[in-house]
Amino acid sequence: MSERVVIIGGDAAGMAAASQARRLKSAGELEIVVFERGHFTSYSACGIPYWVGGDVDGPDALIARTPAEHRARDIDLRLRTEVVEIDVAGRRVRFHGLGTGLEGWIGYDKLVIATGATPIRPVLPGIDADAVHGVQTLDDGQSLIDTLESIPGRRAVVVGAGYIGVEMAEALINRGFQVTMINRGAEPMSTLDPDMGALIRKALQGMGVQVIGDTELTAVRTDAKGRVIAVVTADAEYPADIVILGIGVRPATDLARAAGLPLGESGGLLTDLAMRVRGHENIWAGGDCVEVLDLVSGSERHIPLGTHANKHGQIIGSGVGGDYAVFPGVVGTAVSKVCDLEVARTGLREHDARVAGLQFVAVTIESTSRSGYFPGAAPMTVKMLAERRTGRLLGVQIVGREGAGKRIDIAAVALTARLTVDEIVALDLGYAPPFSPVWDPVQVAARKAVTAVRRDATAGNRPQ
Structure with missing residues (x-):
């Protein structure tokens, strides 16, 4: 009798795990079911700013392997279907069809959690306006492009100056927008020391970006029709027609938390070197929803990068497929x-x-x-x-x-x-x-x- 592996999440870690497991075991030995809430699989989220800026075509150019290609390898891939509950004791998950409303339970012998990360969206007045966008998935990228092409104004505010923030600022400049960047730190890119971040600020200013440091977003102002007209900070207001949130991400582990699975300080799932969730022999996790060992400091950290996610998926797929591999940790490159x-x-x-x-x-x-x-x-x-x-x-x-x-x-x-x-x-x-x-x-x-x-x-x- 074949085993069934259920995979929650169909991007880098999830589909890499599915593909590696299929290489090791045939459909007769291992049934693979993948639930993905979006429209796309196996895509490069890192390429979204370059798609928005017109440097690359998208979304097709950013997809490494299509749903049809995965299905041709006997992977039961279910798009626009969200897992809403994990029953660890019963070895089953409950799913909900986002387009169909279809709901049900499916059992598993092995479970892979690859739910990724969620853009941080602070609870502030006006934050849910239509022209306020996060950038995490290809669906997010398409929604942003649709807004950029439909709004009459050309004033953009980027909130946050990390990797996504600075890349989106450049993309918007390339599209002819006037860009203001609001950052809570003194200098852009908090992954650098401030003296090195100052070099990034000068480069952004040289591109025409207005960089406002040491400030935080307090509200998004809208008009009577709900259209964005400005962003508000503690001491100023900046006109805006569109707002891009680049504040950062958090591990998407609400499902795991509700199921009682172990989480670290940042909220990421904790795994062993083989990417098994600690204390659960039949559950694996990888990608942006986990914490990893920092080989320099020796601490567990949440470092959401596609390079890690793909490696995690390969290791998980090996474990699910009956082989063995380990992920020793990262140095934060x-x-x-x-x-x-x-x-x-x-x-x-x-x-x-x-x-x-x-x-x-x-x-x-x-x-x-x-x-x-x-x-x-x-x-x-x-x-x-x-x-x-x-x-x-x-x-x-x-x-x-x-x-x-x-x-x-x-x-x-x-x-x-x-x-x-x-x-x-x-x-x-x-x-x-x-x-x-x-x-x-x-x-x-x-x-x-x-x-x-x-x-x-x-x-x-x-x-x-």
Whole structure:
């Protein structure tokens, strides 16, 4: 008799799990049922700002595998169907058809929770107006584009200055909108230290974005017909025809919470290395709804990224299919761009290191993407954190022009391998004038960090 696996969520983690499980077991051995509340599967949510801005076509171009392709592999994929309850003791879930109203229960032998994350939408006056948009799914992207093409005004306000916020600001500039960005922090991109975030603010201002820091949204003003006309903060009001929320996301774990499954401090599901939900041998979870181990700080964190979700799905699919694989953790690597400015980070910020109780040195250097004399050489700023005494690398942030962003991968590998800054200096990296200075900028920062660590150690040995 075949087993049945039920998967809640049909994007990166869910469909990667379904596909991997199907590779390992035939339909006669394993029945796979996937519930997805949206219209699409296996898509790149990261590409939505570039679709909105006109850099890529969509939504079809953002879909890696269509529902028809999944169904052709004997995966019972049910679109526009939402799971509304998990009965752990009874090994069943209750579903609701969003278009049909059809409801029912279906049993499972194995359950995969891949419900993703939900955009944070604060409870404020006017927040539910039609022209206030979150950006998380392809359905969200299509709804936003429909609004952009239908409203008569050209004034946009982006609330939040994280990755989504800055990417959406650029997309709206590309569409000819006047853009104001409201951010609760002093500088954009709180995943960077403020001194590096200041470089992003200058780039946004250079694009024509009005950046308002140290402020929070308190209301969205609408007219008598419910149309957005302005956003309100504690001390000002900014005209707006459309509002984009980029405040962040939270794990979509209401179902899991109601079912009594274990959650971490951020509300994400807690799993073991094989992505099994802790204490439940027949339930797995992955993607933006889980917390993962930070290999640098040793803490559990919610880091919603498509790279992680796809890996989680592969590991879950292996487990569901009778094989074995593990997800050891992350170092927190991310890369983005603002116009032609590339932004990358991995590991810990200064704040993170302090929270983790680590003592560290921090250095910042200026370099170029190529040898200075070679055409096209562009400036690059690299910030590096290293642990005092040991010199262990703790984090790197890079802001620069073309050729800067993917250099973060050097640091990501070094963090995973727990290299010291001395060992990074000694790495045998590739060199030719079109690609790098003789000393790669990451190694230049490492050299400066080595000096800081040694100077700090010397100072610590002096008589007090």
